[in-house]
Amino acid sequence: MNSRKAILISGAAVAGAGLLCAGTTAAVVYGWMARRKARRLAGKVVLITGASRGLGLAMAEEFGRRGAKLVLTARDPWELERARQSLVEREAVENAEQVLVIPADLRQADEARKMVERATAHFGRVDVLVNNAGVITVGPVENQRVEDFHEVMESNFFSGVHCTLAVLPQMLKRRGGTIVNIASIGGKVAVPHMLPYTASKFATVGFSEGLHAELRAKGVHVLTVCPGLMRTGSHLSAQFSGDAAREYRWFSLAANLPGISTSAASAARRIVRAVVRGETEIAITPQAIAMARLGSVAPEVVGLAMSLVNRVLPAPVAEKKGLQRGAEVRGLEVAPVESIGDAAARRYNQT
Secondary structure (H helix, E strand, O other): OHHHHHHHHHHHHHHHHHHHHHHHHHHHHHHHHHHHHHHOOOOOEEEEEOOOOHHHHHHHHHHHHOOOEEEEEEOOHHHHHHHHHHHHHOOOOOOHHHEEEEEOOOOOHHHHHHHHHHHHHHHOOOOEEEEOOOOOEEOOHHHOOHHHHHHHHHHHHHHHHHHHHHHHHHHHHHOOOEEEEEOOHHHOOOOOOOHHHHHHHHHHHHHHHHHHHHHHHHOOEEEEEEEOOEEOOHHHOOEEOOOHHHHHHHHHHHHHOEOOEEEHHHHHHHHHHHHHHOOOEEEEOHHHHHHHHHHHHOHHHHHHHHHHHHHOOOOOOOOOOOOEEHHHHOOOOOHHHHHHHHHHHHHOOOO
């Protein structure tokens, strides 16, 4: 009996040691593979539009930490310089020479072409293009003007088209490169009180999926990104119509409430991992993943849910006023969430 117990104990010990050894080996292999994948970006040239603040700046930091050379572009030259300095101060890049900033209005095809030419002349090529530039408008359709639709489509959709067409020839010639299109869960599900934004993101999703279909066999990787709500500080830069103060209140609450929104850093890490892994389409946040899937299989249910959401949002106002930035109409925020949003805005150059 004692000898049998000894054999059992010895066997359990051997099995335990084997499992421990296997677990350690798996951890070592996983770590080695993760480091190897991370090194795939070392020395790569990553061009990010809308990179002076928000998610664009968060992605620049993540790409920079993985050894990429960065090209940051946006309309405001001063914001771009602040973004470059913040990357250096946070040691996301080794030095300022690793970051090229190019002010450009990407709504203009000629400026997008010249920007890509300058980036290519400086670093020799563009390996990854991230189409992130855009604006957010919030308000009921009754208070949206036709010029608001044009502005959002030019900023959110055509800026990406212009940059893609400018960089595509060199990628096709090399039979290599990655194009990342930052869409939104609003490009999968129509979100009330964000109609110009939603229309532009539906267009972006269609453009991105079509690019993937045409370019995959030609060696160019296309990634469609559909994030949910993120804490990027964008609530201060978003533009509001109708009852602007109340519209700002619900948007800032949703955009900054933990559990509903995710951090910009977390979203940036997920996007960069998808680039390294060669993924085709990702959604970010559990809510966005669920809504994207439900929207495909049960559009009537999602449509009903969105109409119910619309009922609790602010009513339109009689007078059609111009758009107002969030920073101009704030004042009705919930205090704890306000501090979270302000912290994100400071970190990602939104103030």
